[in-house]
Amino acid sequence: MSSSRVRKEVSAALYAFVDRQRPRMLAISDDLAPILSALDALLTEGKRLRPAFCYWGWRGVGGPERPEFVAAAASLELLQASALVHDDVMDASDTRRGQPSVHRRFQAMHENAGWPGAAESFGAGTAILLGDLCLVWSGEMYDTSGLDQETLRRGRPTYDLMRTEVMCGQYLDLLEQARGAAVPDSGTVEAALRVVEFKSAKYTIERPLHLGAAMAGADKRTLEALSAYGLPLGIAFQLRDDVLGVFGDPAETGKPAGDDLREGKRTVLVALAVERATPAQAEVMRARLGDPALGPEGVAELRSIIVDTGALTACEAMIDQHAAAAHTALSAAPITEEARAALADLAVAATARHS
């Protein structure tokens, strides 16, 4: 089916899964209704990228078109929802996908009710639990997709590896941000790229492709060919995200302008700017990056430095170069022509996007 059809079916499978959980939860208590509403709001949005790559990994090596497979692939979206909810707590982000983040949503519920005690901890605690729920549901949705046990068994080692990798990548990301420029090997382009590899390239593209392909019984050569496409594309995807985090239009990204600068994210784009900065520019970056009160002028000043140092041009060049490598690898991959065409389209969507 077409990629837009895959996206629709993935969404439908997600909603159906939550609808199966709904009565089970409400039977425990009506007080759980706000958790379900927050989940509904969270799962309505999303590019469904990981299920799409998983689907084309499966179809690319001859996996048949089956709704059960779409449900198994859609489970990756619950994993991603968990990561987003927990990320937002860790980064103290106010918004996600144009709506209040989950912890802010429950903080507001606490404030509006006028309960005693700390509304902020209630919000954070609820978001931790809701993220945990999404995390265990991702595994449950995979297991209960209706696929035969043998197909599910073939996918599990990849699923397991992917989850460990993304959590390790996220810790390395926290560590990079914590160390800032305080440690010699930290804050470099190389250190930022290592985070990108595990937190994004593998998790968003390579492993979902591998998961689908492994479930269809792909051999080693095919998995390697999918890596040769997926890893550079994943890096290009994240570098595009870095650029959007600094220069993106809030109306399209759903995040306030310059949010990544305010959060002090040690992205490849920032590392490129640090590497090229004059002492005066470096001083401004040190002082302003990660300032939670950073206003429009501060954002503008940091943007200028990123442009003036040539970091933006260098980052765009890296995106082009990695996207080209992905394209070349895709041409040679031993997969079906339908999957090749769909993956070529997804590569464009992942790197030329505005949100």
Add this chain to the structure above:
Amino acid sequence: MSSSRVRKEVSAALYAFVDRQRPRMLAISDDLAPILSALDALLTEGKRLRPAFCYWGWRGVGGPERPEFVAAAASLELLQASALVHDDVMDASDTRRGQPSVHRRFQAMHENAGWPGAAESFGAGTAILLGDLCLVWSGEMYDTSGLDQETLRRGRPTYDLMRTEVMCGQYLDLLEQARGAAVPDSGTVEAALRVVEFKSAKYTIERPLHLGAAMAGADKRTLEALSAYGLPLGIAFQLRDDVLGVFGDPAETGKPAGDDLREGKRTVLVALAVERATPAQAEVMRARLGDPALGPEGVAELRSIIVDTGALTACEAMIDQHAAAAHTALSAAPITEEARAALADLAVAATARHS
């Protein structure tokens, strides 16, 4: 095998699982070594109660003695580790099992390194990720225990239900603590018992028993008999926890004296005291419960109220009554004599303990 032997084998299976993950993580980066050390420290301690109930559920309906089953049961300990690490972040607890809690451990690492930025958020963020890792590893450990696919498949619906229930129970617990006495139905003995049912009785005892029994192919009548033992025992277990949280010896519990009072936990014990308090006593409880700065005199004052209102006596009577109901149900359960004897011992250990 004996219950103490089960405990040893569960620990060995856990260490073996983490040892399989270790090289995989260190291959990603040496920087992950502190995560592994924190995990090692966390998994050294623990009563291994949930794996024990799971084991006796399995053996009780004729499941054979197999190391693969012990590994599957031990996976519950990783689920519990995840819950503890996340709970400690939510409650801002400083200690766990006599050691610094995971978030405090990583906060200290940040402080000792003298990194820029907020040490506390680094600690909390790392603890969220480490809890997530334990959560996905629990599923992975179950799946890779080496048991046949059919046995694993029989257990999954119970495993899934248990995880959803415990997360719902934890949210209801947060909600009770947030609402305090602000909402008419909140803060009552009944509301506190609902939290106990889902957060403790089902999660600690009934579902682990069901999991083992379901994996061995138990029929409905047996599962019901196990509930008739497990649910009251689980309530008694949690009420003992409530008493220890207020009156326990820090040297035995590994938690500071009166920690539950300082955290403002809305336990059954506290609800019993609130129900029985004079207006003057109620006033003191309102003012002091949940005061993070509560000192030894404040703890002593609240303890006196809990004793003087008769709440402690009432709570001990509830423990006895539920333990007796569990004992009666156990006598009639259609399980092997070996399992019956082991479960009788576990019932005593769960309700007459000091830590």
